[in-house]
Amino acid sequence: MHIPDSFLPLSHALIYWVIALPFIYLSFRWARREMDDMKVPVLAALAAGIFAIQALNIPIGMGTSGHMVGATLVAIIFGSPMAGVLVLTLVLLVQGFVFADGGITAMGANILNMGVISGFTGYYAFVALRKMKLGMKSASFIGAWAGLLISAIAASVQLTFAGLFPLVAGITAMGTYHLIIGFVGEGLITAIAIAAIERSRPDLLENSFLNPEHGGNVA
Amino acid sequence: MNATVSGNRNTRFLYAGIVIALLISILAPFLASSDPDGLESAAEGVLGEERMSALEELAPVFESPMPDYSIEGHGKAGEAGAIVIGTLILLGIGLALGKVMKKK
Numbered sequence: 001m002h003i004p005d006s007f008l009p010l011s012h013a014l015i016y017w018v019i020a021l022p023f024i025y026l027s028f029r030w031a032r033r034e035m036d037d038m039k040v041p042v043l044a045a046l047a048a049g050i051f052a053i054q055a056l057n058i059p060i061g062m063g064t065s066g067h068m069v070g071a072t073l074v075a076i077i078f079g080s081p082m083a084g085v086l087v088l089t090l091v092l093l094v095q096g097f098v099f100a101d102g103g104i105t106a107m108g109a110n111i112l113n114m115g116v117i118s119g120f121t122g123y124y125a126f127v128a129l130r131k132m133k134l135g136m137k138s139a140s141f142i143g144a145w146a147g148l149l150i151s152a153i154a155a156s157v158q159l160t161f162a163g164l165f166p167l168v169a170g171i172t173a174m175g176t177y178h179l180i181i182g183f184v185g186e187g188l189i190t191a192i193a194i195a196a197i198e199r200s201r202p203d204l205l206e207n208s209f210l211n212p213e214h215g216g217n218v219a
Numbered sequence: 220m221n222a223t224v225s226g227n228r229n230t231r232f233l234y235a236g237i238v239i240a241l242l243i244s245i246l247a248p249f250l251a252s253s254d255p256d257g258l259e260s261a262a263e264g265v266l267g268e269e270r271m272s273a274l275e276e277l278a279p280v281f282e283s284p285m286p287d288y289s290i291e292g293h294g295k296a297g298e299a300g301a302i303v304i305g306t307l308i309l310l311g312i313g314l315a316l317g318k319v320m321k322k323k
Binding site: 001002003004005006007028031032033035036037038039040041042043044045046047048049050051052053055056057058059060062063064065066067087090091094095096097098099100101103104105152155156159164165166169170173174177178181201204 | 227228229230232233235236237239240241243244246247250251252253254255256257258260261262264265266274275277279280281283284285286287288301302304305306307308309310312313314316317318320321322
């Protein structure tokens, strides 16, 4: 879902940077408040893992593929959507500058879509479903799926503003593809990862989903 | 890595994460689908091939050292190498940032 530079007029690209920057700032403030010796290794492992898994495009039929974004997974583990914004910002910076995946001027839009919109939607859908007593796996599956789908639709609307995509045809195409990508690439992988952590390191998740306002104190 | 970090239970999580991330990095060029992703497919559909390839021809704003996750002239091994490098860069950034940010 990485928007290249050629898809956005510079003025639009700048507006998305302006919207994304406060979230990036808040995500760094979150790190300053939350990072300790226990959490640094988890953050580093997730940054590396999310980058790697984004390189793994899964075929979804119709001659199309897609990959995981990962903001919801990171947000659930740390108990804050800001964690997702931080990790996706780092991943998108490296992808853009080192690998030409996603534009440089368009990076604000990509951070907004994949870090902010996907992470916030996914995390708060997860929290709402947990409050409705849904299990960890189902809640993380649906949350991650919703996060990816909504962020793809946001990207489509941005490309409509850019004069590139017709509104309805754009949303239909982006929605259809990302409904499937979100199911396999985001929902299933997130649920599997959460299930694995729940089994091997339940302490990592213990507080984070119960206390969405403050992020769980893992230590 | 200092003693407090290596003596920490989460270091095992870090090592497991590194192993999984490197495994995916090495296998990705062989397993990943080369079909266009959802955004490219949607763009091709609504813009038509001609306008799409015109947009793709535009010179990038910034010249990346390893565009498209590849190292020129090294085929699949180069792709695996590029992704491994990216994974290690993010590992380094994650550790460094965590260290700078962490509570004293």
